[in-house]
Amino acid sequence: MLSLDDYDVFFRQFLITSTLEQIVMKFKNLPAKKLKVLMVLFFGTGAFGIILGNNLTGMGEPNPMFTVMGVINLFLGALVGWIFLTREPRDSRKKRKK
Secondary structure, three states, rough: OHHHHHHHHHHHHHHHHHHHHHHHHHHHOHHHHHHHHHHHHHHHHHHHHHHOOOOOOOOOOOHHHHHHHHHHHHHHHHHHHHHHHHOOOOOHHHHHOE
């Protein structure tokens, strides 16, 4: 018989993997233009956060929280870029039929 701890671990692992798969599949259905815009926004805000967090502007003390958030945005930009590059190409014959 399964204990409550075994069930809890299984449920959490299933919930995490199924949720990530659902999110990636939803992003693969987005148009290419929207994915490119998201990628540029994440990379831009990530770079801005790292620059501001490391005090490369010369205004005040360094703030490690901005740096951490900038790195997270860079990772999100990389994730969106990976989704953009690995999605299946759309069939161009659908647009030509009239």
